[in-house]
Amino acid sequence: MTVDITRQEPAGRGSAPVIPPSKPTARSSAAQLSRRSETGALIGTIGVFIFFCIFGGAQFLATGGAASWLNIAAELGIVAIPVGLLMIAGELDLSVGSVLAASSMTLATVSGYWGLPMGVGILAALAVGVGTGFVNGILVSRTKVPSFVVTLATNFSLVGLTLGLSRLVTGTTSVAIAPDATSKNIFGTLIAGQFEVAIFWWIGIAAVVIWILQMTKFGNWIFAIGGDAESARATGIPVTKVKVGLFMTSGFGAALVGVIQTILYNGAQVSNGQSFVFNSIIAVVIGGVLLTGGYGSVWGIILGTMTFAVVSQGIYYTGWNSDWASLILGILLLAAVLMNNTFRKLALSAGIGTKKLKG
Amino acid sequence: MTAPLLRLTNVSKSFAGTNALTDISLEVHAGQVLCLLGDNGAGKSTLIKILSGFHTPTSGTVEVNGEKVVFNSPRDASSYGISTVHQFGGTFPLMGVGRSFFVGVEPTKGWGPFKHFDKKTAGEIAVREMRNLGITRVTDGNRLVGSLSGGERQSLAIARAVYFGANVLILDEPTAALGVKEATHVLRIIMQARAQGLAVIFVTHNVLHAMTVGDRFAVLIHGSKADDFKKGERTREEITDLMAGGEAMAELEAEVAQFQATADAQ
Numbered sequence: 001m002t003v004d005i006t007r008q009e010p011a012g013r014g015s016a017p018v019i020p021p022s023k024p025t026a027r028s029s030a031a032q033l034s035r036r037s038e039t040g041a042l043i044g045t046i047g048v049f050i051f052f053c054i055f056g057g058a059q060f061l062a063t064g065g066a067a068s069w070l071n072i073a074a075e076l077g078i079v080a081i082p083v084g085l086l087m088i089a090g091e092l093d094l095s096v097g098s099v100l101a102a103s104s105m106t107l108a109t110v111s112g113y114w115g116l117p118m119g120v121g122i123l124a125a126l127a128v129g130v131g132t133g134f135v136n137g138i139l140v141s142r143t144k145v146p147s148f149v150v151t152l153a154t155n156f157s158l159v160g161l162t163l164g165l166s167r168l169v170t171g172t173t174s175v176a177i178a179p180d181a182t183s184k185n186i187f188g189t190l191i192a193g194q195f196e197v198a199i200f201w202w203i204g205i206a207a208v209v210i211w212i213l214q215m216t217k218f219g220n221w222i223f224a225i226g227g228d229a230e231s232a233r234a235t236g237i238p239v240t241k242v243k244v245g246l247f248m249t250s251g252f253g254a255a256l257v258g259v260i261q262t263i264l265y266n267g268a269q270v271s272n273g274q275s276f277v278f279n280s281i282i283a284v285v286i287g288g289v290l291l292t293g294g295y296g297s298v299w300g301i302i303l304g305t306m307t308f309a310v311v312s313q314g315i316y317y318t319g320w321n322s323d324w325a326s327l328i329l330g331i332l333l334l335a336a337v338l339m340n341n342t343f344r345k346l347a348l349s350a351g352i353g354t355k356k357l358k359g
Numbered sequence: 360m361t362a363p364l365l366r367l368t369n370v371s372k373s374f375a376g377t378n379a380l381t382d383i384s385l386e387v388h389a390g391q392v393l394c395l396l397g398d399n400g401a402g403k404s405t406l407i408k409i410l411s412g413f414h415t416p417t418s419g420t421v422e423v424n425g426e427k428v429v430f431n432s433p434r435d436a437s438s439y440g441i442s443t444v445h446q447f448g449g450t451f452p453l454m455g456v457g458r459s460f461f462v463g464v465e466p467t468k469g470w471g472p473f474k475h476f477d478k479k480t481a482g483e484i485a486v487r488e489m490r491n492l493g494i495t496r497v498t499d500g501n502r503l504v505g506s507l508s509g510g511e512r513q514s515l516a517i518a519r520a521v522y523f524g525a526n527v528l529i530l531d532e533p534t535a536a537l538g539v540k541e542a543t544h545v546l547r548i549i550m551q552a553r554a555q556g557l558a559v560i561f562v563t564h565n566v567l568h569a570m571t572v573g574d575r576f577a578v579l580i581h582g583s584k585a586d587d588f589k590k591g592e593r594t595r596e597e598i599t600d601l602m603a604g605g606e607a608m609a610e611l612e613a614e615v616a617q618f619q620a621t622a623d624a625q
Contacts, residue, residue: 215475217465224462227451234433235463295453348452348505 129255
């Protein structure tokens with residue numbers, strides 16, 4: 001639908017008194033819960049957590065166990081949150097794997113191989129991520145080729161480019177770096193010897209993005225674009241700019257993890273990062289984000305990331321062969337999607353909660 | 360009489376040499392309902408797209424309040440107060456009522472970095488505006504649009520258009536997918552909008568619905584205006600015949616009657 005957006009002043013035809021907010025009841029809060037996109041994800045997270053508490057035993061619950069899955073969750077989460085945001089806007093980003101490797105190699109080459117200051121290397125690495133995101137966004141918007149194909153192409157091109165350039169420049173595919181203490185503290189230290197500082201980055205990014213998605217008009221635009229890009233454009237939303245911005249954010253997230261890994265492990269390898277391509281999508285989808293866009297939440301993405309991390313690390317504490325982790329994740333992915341579909345249908349079924357309340 | 364809110368003069372539109380619309384002249388005044396009737400493929404959609412700024416006419420002029428205008432985009436049309444509500448109303452089924460109502464024009468509160476989308480107000484206004492149109496079953500601004508009935512979604516979209524200052528409301532087949540009761544409700548809302556002084560262009564192929572609310576009628580056939588008349592000047596049968604192409608309809612009816620007679624005889 002098209003509506004005058006230049007006029008901020010409502011015409012004010014017919015002004016009735018504001019309806020007093022209805023009192024919350026137990027029933028309506030149950031209805032509210034079933035209407036949230038992350039409800040399924042919450043059940044999933046609690047479910048796998050209890051499962052591994054039982055089969056993983058005390059070791060899983062000890063500090064070491066918590067650190068092992070939190071570290072995985074933090075790195076994946078920093079990638080998954082912006083990827084999920086993009087998915088809510090109706091686009092996919094499969095280039096995060098190469099972006100991670102490219103930014104990682106950039107940092108190691110600039111600050112390790114050439115010996116420039118760490119700050120320069122980090123900025124260059126982040127620029128690689130943001131730049132790739134920009135290219136993705138422009139290509140998707142201009143060519144109208146599905147983002148699945150565009151970012152898949154970027155993923156391959158960039159990994160080739162990274163490989164080729166690093167051989168040309170450094171003569172090798174893995175470069176060492178000796179980060180200074182400040183960079184170590186900010187990006188790549190282990191707190192209490194076990195917890196990656198990335199956990200704080202994850203929490204910080206999550207807090208900012210929750211605010212943006214839930215509390216700003218930009219967040220509303222993301223939902224609208226994912227719901228129906230043409231209608232969103234008709235209401236005056238700068239759809240192309242928002243999408244390009246989101247692709248850049250997604251590139252930034254992957255590049256940040258590239259920086260974190262390089263500094264944490266004192267080096268970079270071209271082959272790093274490809275596991276993030278599908279793992280981030282798994283985390284986002286388990287988190288209740290609709291693959292076709294328009295529906296989802298950051299809380300859901302966080303829960304989906306935690307579920308993924310608990311399964312992939314919890315398996316080591318059960319004493320079973322770790323091969324089974326992938327099987328569990330595969331089944332979990334399917335179960336999560338089915339459960340999320342059910343909750344979405346519940347949210348869309350006519351008059352949930354309100355109808356019952358009115359009797 | 361004052362200048363019509365919207366007037367089309369000899370508007371034609373051709374796509375790649377094929378005429379979709381030929382010499383359409385129409386006008387609609389404030390507080391009037393113009394019913395645009397026509398069978399599928401008669402050119403109704405093309406006409407709506409011209410009025411809402413998606414297409415520019417190949418020839419002919421569009422005037423708003425006596426002023427000649429050219430719409431290059433849907434935003435141009437809406438800046439003149441022309442608002443189009445499509446068949447299924449809001450197109451964001453997975454958004455809350457309040458969020459969807461204010462897409463692109465979100466109310467904010469707070470200051471600087473704390474400036475944020477005031478979802479509470481958005482929800483309250485959306486619910487209030489719908490209540491003004493007689494929708495009382497929706498009391499929660501967080502209800503997903505997709506959980507509303509077809510009539511409620513139409514009402515939400517109409518409420519939105521009216522709230523943001525539309526003068527000309529174009530309703531594209533608002534009753535087509537609705538049950539009898541819901542359709543009647545939408546017709547009542549059309550009368551309400553008319554009473555508020557809006558010009559309504561009601562596009563439909565349901566003659567009965569058109570006759571219930573219309574002040575003026577225009578019938579499109581194969582991209583041309585076949586007839587143009589005021590309320591009470593034609594009977595329902597005449598309009599139906601005209602829409603279906605006159606003689607063809609009479610022949611069809613004769614054939615149907617033939618089958619009926621044969622069936623009765625057995």
